[in-house]
Structure formats: C-alpha cells, structure tokens
Amino acid sequence: MPQTKFKVDLRRRMNEQEVPGHNRWHPDIPAAFSINPGASFRMECLDWTDGQISNNDDPSDIRDVNLKRVHVLSGPVYVNGAEPGDLLVVDILDIGVFQEAEWGFNGIFARENGGGFLTDHYPEAAKSIWDIHGIYATSRHIPDVKFAGLIHPGLIGTAPSKELLDEWNRRERELVNSNPDRVPPLAELPDKDSVVLGTLEGEEFDRVAREGARTVPPRENGGNCDIKNLTKGSRIYFPVFVDGAKLSVGDLHFSQGDGEISFCGGIEIPGWIDLHVDVIKGGMEKYQIKSNPIFKTSPVEPHYTDYIVFEGVSVNESTGEQAYLDAHLAYKRACLNAIEYMKTLGYTGEQAYMLLSTAPVEGRISGIVDIPNACCTVAIPKDIFQKDIFPKKEE
Structure with a gap:
C-alpha cells in the first residue's frame, strides 16, 4: 500500500490539520510535501465543504453552507524536477471511503447561495444522504434506487503560473x-473570506488571499472538471506551469451523473486516493497539450447496458424562444424532460433532480450541426431502479 503523504482528521477543519491544505489556486501556496517522479503515494481528503454537512434529514446546512470555504484541497504536491513546459503524468491507482464515514451527501443549493443548473425551477435547498455499502449506494431520501458508484476526484489539478492566474482573474x-447584480453571479472572484492557504502567514497570506482564484470552475490546469470517468485506472496528463507542478486533489465523489447538475453535485464524500506521478520533459510543446489536460479512461466502470434516454433541444422552456445550436440549453431541456417523467413514477421534482446528479447517468451532445437545434440526451440506467420504469400500454 502506498505511504500516506497527506493525512486528515475528520474531526478537524482543513485549517486545523497538522499540515493544512488550501482552497484557492495560487502559485505561491507552499507545497505540503515533495515526491520524486516514479513514486506512488496516498492522500487523504476532506469533503469539499470542509465538514459543513451533517448526516440528517434537515437541509438547512445545505441552505446555509459557506461557499467561500469550498473546495478544500489536499496538497499541493511538489514533484521534484517538474518544470514549466513539462507534462505531469498522474495515474489514479485507487480511491476509497473512510470506514468511519461510509456515507455521502448531495444537495440542491438555494438560488441566493450558489444555485445550480436548474435553479429557475428548483430555487429552494434540498438534501439527500446516501449510505455506502461496498460498491453500492442507497438513500433514505430517494427510495427504490440502488447503484454502483464510479468513485472519482471531482477536482484535481496543477498550480497556475502568476501570468495564468492574472489572466483567469x-x-x-x-x-x-x-452583469454585476446577477443572482447567482456569473463567476466567483477572489475573496479573502474563509481562505485556507496551507502554511502561509502574515503579509504573504494576505497577498495570496487577495489574488488567489476560486476553485469553482475547471480551467487550463484541470481543477474542478467533475468528470465521473476519472476513476481508478485513469491516467491524466497535466500541463505544468510552475516548478514542481504543485498538484492538488479533493472534492471526492462516490458517484455522479454527467454534468453534476445540482452543483452540490455527486455523492460528496471524504476519503483517500492513491496516485502515481511521472514527468514528460517538454511534453507541453511536443504533444501540443498547452491549455487543458487530457486523460486515458479506466477499464473500471459499473456495468450498465440498458438505459431510458431523454432528449432535449435548444428551445427555451419558459418563453419558447429558439436558440441557435445551444448545447447548454438542450442539456437543460433533456434534464427537465427526465425529471417530469420521473414524477410519474412517484418521485418529487427535487428527488429526481438529485438522482440525475448522483446516479451514473450518461449525458451526450447527440447533435450539434443541424441548425437551429442542438440535441442533447440524458440516459438513466434502468437497472438502478427496483421497479419497472418504462411506459406501459394499459390492458
């Protein structure tokens, strides 16, 4: 078993750990430890909210969550010899949950505090708790479903250079x-509130806190991509922008549907991840991987082959306005169509919304050339349900 190089105590918040992690991107956040290319190691992670959500039936902690705190990340890892222009090769060897925390959570954020993909339709906070039984998950809040998880890090990435950080900001x-008055905002800008910056102190802490980019979106360094197929057995090739690469990881999910549409999004968990790292010198130029990572998929996936599939096209559901090849809108329509159908099976809209965000749902851009409508699809595995879900002809 790889040596644990970053440890967490689930009873403590990230800033209280023996070696704190961080919740902003900045090249000057000190490394938590260093490792040589070719080494394997384990990192332990807190859940993305830093322990703010409880295993109960009350969604008020989702409603009131401090989103300035997220995401708390383990690291950074300094990879000896890695330099700007190299590629950092990261193999995900294994991922798991802690024995003392075999549960996770999903939620719908209130519009005024984060919102989500369907916030115009579901503006109030809701929560579902998921119990983990080996490779399977069930929820007392969403009955009659059971599925195998595809456990993965929602967030993994390298540190930006100062030039790249300035461009993000x-x-x-x-x-x-x-549109400065939009709720929720169009982006989350640097904010000193609830910052965790490893071992930084004093004036350096204040400077980095003012400049550090929020971890909410995916960017050129990888980051919060929420790709469910980045699971054990995957290999990722990250651009290196700073000496040592400064790799960080967190936001572990036991399972997630494509799109992570509820934003509090997969089945969120604390846990551990085993990684192996190597370096391809000059790899960014050689392979033209200059702005975003690439990855090799894993041979490990839940074996679902039969799906019920919902289509959506790029027509506004409220106004009927036609959009031009808008895949975001088409995916939204596919999700809304799936939710309306699941309501006929006895689920509330909120339950259906959270299920789409947690189960191993397959999302696709199925058509992107036939003007004016993009077509997106949402495919739900039929075997996750403990009842027949397809339409039936009345006898």
Whole structure:
C-alpha cells in the first residue's frame, strides 16, 4: 500500500490539520510535501465543504453552507524536477471511503447561495444522504434506487503560473462586470473570506488571499472538471506551469451523473486516493497539450447496458424562444424532460433532480450541426431502479 503523504482528521477543519491544505489556486501556496517522479503515494481528503454537512434529514446546512470555504484541497504536491513546459503524468491507482464515514451527501443549493443548473425551477435547498455499502449506494431520501458508484476526484489539478492566474482573474472579472447584480453571479472572484492557504502567514497570506482564484470552475490546469470517468485506472496528463507542478486533489465523489447538475453535485464524500506521478520533459510543446489536460479512461466502470434516454433541444422552456445550436440549453431541456417523467413514477421534482446528479447517468451532445437545434440526451440506467420504469400500454 502506498505511504500516506497527506493525512486528515475528520474531526478537524482543513485549517486545523497538522499540515493544512488550501482552497484557492495560487502559485505561491507552499507545497505540503515533495515526491520524486516514479513514486506512488496516498492522500487523504476532506469533503469539499470542509465538514459543513451533517448526516440528517434537515437541509438547512445545505441552505446555509459557506461557499467561500469550498473546495478544500489536499496538497499541493511538489514533484521534484517538474518544470514549466513539462507534462505531469498522474495515474489514479485507487480511491476509497473512510470506514468511519461510509456515507455521502448531495444537495440542491438555494438560488441566493450558489444555485445550480436548474435553479429557475428548483430555487429552494434540498438534501439527500446516501449510505455506502461496498460498491453500492442507497438513500433514505430517494427510495427504490440502488447503484454502483464510479468513485472519482471531482477536482484535481496543477498550480497556475502568476501570468495564468492574472489572466483567469482578468477574464472572470470582465464577465462579472457585464452583469454585476446577477443572482447567482456569473463567476466567483477572489475573496479573502474563509481562505485556507496551507502554511502561509502574515503579509504573504494576505497577498495570496487577495489574488488567489476560486476553485469553482475547471480551467487550463484541470481543477474542478467533475468528470465521473476519472476513476481508478485513469491516467491524466497535466500541463505544468510552475516548478514542481504543485498538484492538488479533493472534492471526492462516490458517484455522479454527467454534468453534476445540482452543483452540490455527486455523492460528496471524504476519503483517500492513491496516485502515481511521472514527468514528460517538454511534453507541453511536443504533444501540443498547452491549455487543458487530457486523460486515458479506466477499464473500471459499473456495468450498465440498458438505459431510458431523454432528449432535449435548444428551445427555451419558459418563453419558447429558439436558440441557435445551444448545447447548454438542450442539456437543460433533456434534464427537465427526465425529471417530469420521473414524477410519474412517484418521485418529487427535487428527488429526481438529485438522482440525475448522483446516479451514473450518461449525458451526450447527440447533435450539434443541424441548425437551429442542438440535441442533447440524458440516459438513466434502468437497472438502478427496483421497479419497472418504462411506459406501459394499459390492458
């Protein structure tokens, strides 16, 4: 078993750990430890909210969650010899839950505090707790479903250079300024509230806290991509922007549907992850991997082959306005169509919304060339349900 190089105590918040992690991106956050290329190691992770959500039936902790705190990440890891222009090769060897925390959570954030993909339709907070039984998950809040999880890190990435960080902040500030009063906002800008920056102190802490980018979106360094297929057996090739690469990881999910549509999104868990790292010198230029990572998929996946599939096209569901090849809108329509159908099976809209976000749902851009409508699909495995879910002709 790989040696544990980053440990967490589930009774303590990230800033209280023996070696704290971080919740902002910045090149000057000190490394938590260093490792040589070719080494394997284990990192333990807190859940993305830093322990704010409880295993109960009350959604008020979802409603009131402090989103300035997220995501708490383990690391950074300094990979000896890695330099800007290299590729960092990261193999995910294994991932698991802690024996003392064999449960996870999913939720719908209130519009005024984060919102989500369908916040116009579901503006109030809701929560589902999921019990983990080996490879399977069930929930007392969403009955008659059981599925195998595809456990993965929602967030894994390298540190940005100062130049890249400045570019992130510039373009996201420009976007927010285009509609500064929007709720939820168009982007989350640097904010000193609830910052965790490893072992930084004093004036350096204050400077990095003012500059550090929020971890909410995916960016050129990887980050919060929420790709459910990045599971054990996957290999990721990350661009290196700073000496040592400074790899960080967190936001573990026991399971997730494509899109993580509820934003509090997969089955969120604390846990551990085993990694192996190597370096391809000059790999960014050689393979033209300059702006985003690439990855090799894993041979390990839940074996579901029969799905019920819902289509959506790029027509606004409220106004009937036609959009031009808008895949975001088409995926939204596919999700809404799936939710309306699941209501006929006895689920509430909130239950169906959270199920789409947690189960191993397959999302696709099925058509992107036939003007004016993009077509997206949402495929739900039929075997996760403990009842027949397909339409039936009355006898």
